[in-house]
Amino acid sequence: MSGSTSRDVATAAFLGLGAMGAPMAAHLAAARPTLVWNRTSSVAEAHAASHGSRDVPLDAIAEAEVIVSCLSRTVDVVDVARQVAGDLRPGTVWVDCTSGEPEPSRVLATRLGEHGVAYLDAPVSGGTAGAEAGTLTVMAGGDADVLERVRPVLAAFAGRIVHVGPVGAGHAVKAVNNTLLAANLWAAGEGLVALVRAGVPATTALEVINASSGRSFPTEVLIPERVVTREFPVTFTLGLLAKDVGIARGVLDAAGSPAPVLRQVAELLTVALRELGPDVDHVAALQLVERWAGSEIR
Ligand code: NDP
Numbered sequence: 185m186s187g188s189t190s191r192d193v194a195t196a197a198f199l200g201l202g203a204m205g206a207p208m209a210a211h212l213a214a215a216r217p218t219l220v221w222n223r224t225s226s227v228a229e230a231h232a233a234s235h236g237s238r239d240v241p242l243d244a245i246a247e248a249e250v251i252v253s254c255l256s257r258t259v260d261v262v263d264v265a266r267q268v269a270g271d272l273r274p275g276t277v278w279v280d281c282t283s284g285e286p287e288p289s290r291v292l293a294t295r296l297g298e299h300g301v302a303y304l305d306a307p308v309s310g311g312t313a314g315a316e317a318g319t320l321t322v323m324a325g326g327d328a329d330v331l332e333r334v335r336p337v338l339a340a341f342a343g344r345i346v347h348v349g350p351v352g353a354g355h356a357v358k359a360v361n362n363t364l365l366a367a368n369l370w371a372a373g374e375g376l377v378a379l380v381r382a383g384v385p386a387t388t389a390l391e392v393i394n395a396s397s398g399r400s401f402p403t404e405v406l407i408p409e410r411v412v413t414r415e416f417p418v419t420f421t422l423g424l425l426a427k428d429v430g431i432a433r434g435v436l437d438a439a440g441s442p443a444p445v446l447r448q449v450a451e452l453l454t455v456a457l458r459e460l461g462p463d464v465d466h467v468a469a470l471q472l473v474e475r476w477a478g479s480e481i482r
Contacts, residue, residue, distance in 0.1 A: 195219060196337055197248035198237070199264060200282075201227050203419060204308065205254035207315040208281070211341040212252070213237040219248055246271040250337045251278045254308075257427060258284035258355075262292050274300025277334050281322070283307045283362065283424070285431050286352030286438075293326070293351045302330045305351055306338065307358035312419045319343035323361075325353035359432035360446075366429055366466075367449045368400040372407060373470035377477040386412050386481045402467075410467045411481050422469060423462025426453045 197219040198209035206227075212218045213235045220237040221244075222228040228239035245251055245268060255261050261282050272278075278301055280289065286305070293303035304326035314320045322338055322345040324331050331347050338345055348357050375398075379389045390412070393403050410416050429450045436443045456469040474480050 195248045197221065197240075197245040197251045199245065199251065199253040200255040200260075201231050202254065202256070203312050204281070204315045206231060207312070207318075208252070208254060208308075208320070208341040209237055210235040211318045212337070215340040216337070219245055221245055242268055243271050246273060246276075249276060250334050251276060252281055252337075253278070254281040256282070256424065258282060258288045258292075262288060265292055265296065269296060269299050269301070272296075272299055272301050276301045277330055278303045279306045279324075279334055279338065280304065281306050281308050283358045283428050283431075284355045286325075286355045286435065289325075289355055290352050302327060303351060304331060304334070305354040306331075307354050308342070309358065309361060310343075314343075315341065322346065323348045323354045323357045325349050325355065326351045355431065356435045359428050359435055362425060362428035363432040363446050363449055365401065366425060366453055366469075367445065369402040369406065369467065369469065370449060370452055370473065372398075372400060372402045373411075373473040373481060374477075376407065376481045377473055377479055380479050380481060381477065406467050407470070407481065410465065411470055414480075414482070416465050416468050416471075418463070418465040420466050421462055422453075422457055422460060422464050422466045425466040425469075426457045426462070429453050 195217045196212050198212055199221050201209055201220060201222040209218060209220050209231060218237045219240045220228045220231050221240055221242050231237050232239040253261050261280055278296055289305045296303045304324050306322050306324040308320040308322050310320040318341050320342045322342045324347050328347050335345055348354055376386050376389055380386055390403055390408055393399055433450050436446060456472050459472055460468055
């Protein structure tokens with residue numbers, strides 16, 4: 185693949201056709217021959233029928249030169265990789281788009297390296313809307329030259345691809361980013377519910393905040409679209425956000441950073457997870473803020 189154009193990459197494989205993976209793999213299949221595998225095989229069969237990908241048993245992904253995974257957790261990726269590592273050909277690149285854990289991914293990179301397979305941690309941001317539009321931001325950790333070789337493949341679903349450091353750095357950036365999302369979401373919820381109780385409608389408060397310095401992605405998009413409407417559509421579960429914030433806690437520990445605000449957010453998400461369960465949308469965490477305050481944000 186060295187010195188190749190995107191068209192020279194014969195085959196890609198995509199593992200994990202969930203809320204993010206299905207649209208990402210659809211973009212990949214539109215650009216090149218793409219094998220798909222999903223733990224629940226009916227999902228892969230449906231993807232092949234709808235998007236022209238080819239559903240295969242797990243061992244058949246060894247045909248691909250570039251393997252992209254987007255599973256729930258690093259432990260899932262490690263488990264799948266353990267099953268196929270011995271079948272993979274030297275020179276294969278494994279791009280893990282899961283929002284995962286730095287240290288076990290470094291171990292996985294070493295194990296794959298023993299088979300001549302290069303590993304990049306390459307989590308994504310942009311949500312399901314970005315996955316469907318093919319405009320995700322990819323934050324990649326690993327060998328910069330390897331990233332350049334697979335950049336044309338990832339461009340099928342990415343609007344921006346940033347090399348952020350060695351293996352594990354992509355996961356670290358993603359975990360901190362999502363902890364900032366959780367902090368902004370929770371803080372905005374606390375502020376808005378207090379304003380509602382002070383007699384200011386949430387939409388009025390948001391009109392001002394979104395033209396002022398307190399604005400954030402939650403105030404501009406998530407709260408108007410999901411909380412004020414009372415819709416709370418499930419696109420990114422609370423369980424997955426709590427997982428990311430837990431990973432960030434490990435990043436803070438490894439850095440020896442006190443980070444009291446971010447650690448407090450991790451505690452709050454643990455409570456929200458206990459009260460609301462893992463399957464609600466992450467934005468539903470504000471239902472707990474509302475319950476504690478005794479008013480809805482509307
Ligand atoms: P989903 O729950 O929709 O999909 C999870 C996928 O992982 C499914 O294909 C599932 O297979 C597979 N899977 C789970 N456990 C295993 C396992 N043990 N072995 C094999 N396959 C497994 O999650 P999302 O698509 O929302 O998220 C995927 C990743 O992307 C997560 O790391 C998440 O944090 C991250 N992410 C999510 C965003 C979002 O907005 N949803 C945004 C950015 C990143 P099966 O169909 O069999 O259950």
